[in-house]
């Protein structure tokens with residue numbers, strides 16, 4: 001890809017994700033004390049919140065406003081049915097109130113994929129979640145931006161998952177220091193670079209990208225030293241299958257259970273070496289749950305494929321069609337080859 005292609009789009013996407021994160025932080029802080037009005041159940045029983053809707057509305061509006069609605073095509077997770085139901089009146093008002101407090105100035109063609117709140121379960125539980133925005137051109141993810149409001153620039157959080165908010169207060173991490181809140185990661189395909197920024201408060205936005213730092217995947221390739229991260233919910237990924245794989249390749253550390261694409265961020269930042277997800281057979285992985293994370297890991301030096309070792313196919317609509325069994329992301333080829341080999345060796349006897 002030519003050197004400066006998409007640089008304007010990337011800058012806008014990063015700024016928009018910063019704003020979206022600020023919005024989520026406000027809602028998450030309020031959730032603890034709020035009535036049940038701010039969280040709803042979708043038809044598949046998964047949660048959706050005021051933040052999912054507000055981020056989706058805000059990001060879509062901002063991108064259309066900046067690039068012109070004729071140049072922007074956004075595919076986003078939440079569908080408009082749920083919010084127009086009569087019983088959602090209070091919820092809709094909350095979305096309008098939250099979305100209208102937020103505001104932002106380049107052409108965006110191709111298709112943007114947005115997961116307004118990834119890891120909604122983590123979000124409502126006061127834990128990890130992400131805002132993910134990716135640009136896909138001719139079936140290739142060309143830009144990825146991942147906002148991780150509860151993933152500080154410092155890596156200590158990894159040892160304290162599940163009690164994120166308690167840990168933050170116990171460690172007195174609720175300071176105004178930008179390095180101690182969250183981060184935004186981003187990458188442009190073919191640049192060979194991936195970046196992380198601290199979550200910037202709104203008055204520092206103009207200074208972008210002054211706070212950006214290059215990130216790289218971990219250099220650890222010895223399974224005994226490697227850290228695996230995987231989804232929290234057993235319904236979303238088969239923990240016993242991954243435990244078998246981990247054992248057979250010689251992983252010794254306990255796996256980290258982390259909500260959302262923060263797992264992709266952890267690999268890209270070098271805080272963990274392996275991410276695996278094996279959903280139940282029949283479940284089709286959605287593009288917005290992976291696109292931004294994949295390009296960021298790859299540009300940071302890592303490898304992401306399906307369990308058969310093939311690249312993920314982002315060219316066929318909202319689903320990762322043809323995905324072979326599961327997803328394997330690693331910091332390098334040595335670990336990746338071992339895991340893919342272990343899947344081949346154990347799949348037939350796994351009853352999956």
Ligand SMILES: Nc1ncnc2c1ncn2[C@@H]1O[C@H](COP(=O)(O)OS(=O)(=O)O)[C@@H](OP(=O)(O)O)[C@H]1O
Pocket residue numbers: 046077115117118119120121122230231232233234235236237258259260261277279280283286289
């Ligand atoms: N049954 C099933 N199997 C696999 N995956 C599913 C399933 N149902 C939902 N999803 C999607 O998983 C997204 C959350 O994935 P995570 O890796 O964050 O899982 S976990 O919350 O840590 O358990 C989650 O993203 P969000 O809805 O944006 O939170 C879903 O798109």
Ligand SMILES: [Mg+2]
Pocket residue numbers: 115117118119288289
């Ligand atoms: Mg998601």
Ligand SMILES: [Mg+2]
Pocket residue numbers: 052077115116117118119120
């Ligand atoms: Mg979501």
Ligand SMILES: [Mg+2]
Pocket residue numbers: 046047077120
């Ligand atoms: Mg969802």
